[in-house]
Amino acid sequence: MHFAPLFPIIYRILQPSFPNCLWHGDLNSKAIALTFDDGPHPQYTLPVLAILDSYNIKASFFWLGVCVNRSPHIAQEVKNRGHWIGLHGYEHLSFPTLSPTDLKLSLETTQAAIYNACDLQPEQVRDVRPPNGFFTPGTLKLFHQWNYRSVMWSIVPEDWVRPGVSVVVQRVLSQVTGGSQIVLHDGVCGGQDVAEIIKILIPQLLQQGYEFVTVDKLWKMKEGANRKN
Template identity: 55%
Template structure:
């Protein structure tokens, strides 16, 4: 069952209800943040990187710890290009299934995988890699409270084209292009589900948004713009 038409409605309901999450940025400038979940993937992510290199634009990646461990060289390639990195949990298990201590361990385990793959000091990663997107976008007020108490920043979305169901490159691109606004935060997937199309889909989306005059920013830049308003 495709829920793509429902996500814009959910965004309008949830964004004001949970203002401490990053959903988008209220800006007048035509800027947008491209984000990718569920990676890194040994085939899909390198293909995506070629597209991002082609247009020389930044993106943000929300990684699964288990995938970082499986493809450390891909993770390192993403990081070395200057793309922003966040956490998506260790194995895509929903955060609502964890107790608070286990959830914290899950995030730390993912940070450890990133530190090892990218050849970074763990203390540095734990200080700087602190954006968290819950798997499936599922959270509770208590989960948000816990994340904030541990100095993590919850990141959500404003444009969700449901690419993981592979409805087709043109369909995903059309959904994004019809919904995007100044300050939008777009979610795509470069993992096992949806990743097969991600490079071509991203190419089509980026080409069209550049023609519209949009500039691309990272999640970190979107946070800064959101807090400046």
């Protein structure tokens, strides 16, 4: 069963209910974030990097610790090219199914894998996106307690079920607005198509006047807007 039509509805319901999470950036800006989950992958990530390089775009990657350990050289390439790095857990397990002890271990083990591959200190990698987008208020409370930042999404084109490159591209283009946070995948599920997707998507978004920024920049924009309010 495909859930793509439901994600915009879920977003509209959850976003105001959990305002401390990062769902999007400044809605009045043309800045958007291109994000990738489930990597790094030995086949799928490098073609993504090549396309991002060709447009001088910085993206954000939410990594599984097990994948970092399998492909540390790919992880290092992502870091060396200046992209933003976040956590997606050690394995792709829904966080609400884990005990607090296991959840903390999953995040810290992933930070350790990233440190070993990229020489990034744990405090430099504290953005967390829950696998499958599943979380509870208790999950978010633990993130805050452990000094992590909760990163969600505003556009989820369900690329991991591989509905076709053109379908994914059109889903993004039909939903994109200022501040959008777009979720794609460079891992086992969806990674086969991701380079072709962004190869088509990026020039069309640039033509519409959008600017690509990292998740960290979206946080700074959110913090700036909160100070004004």
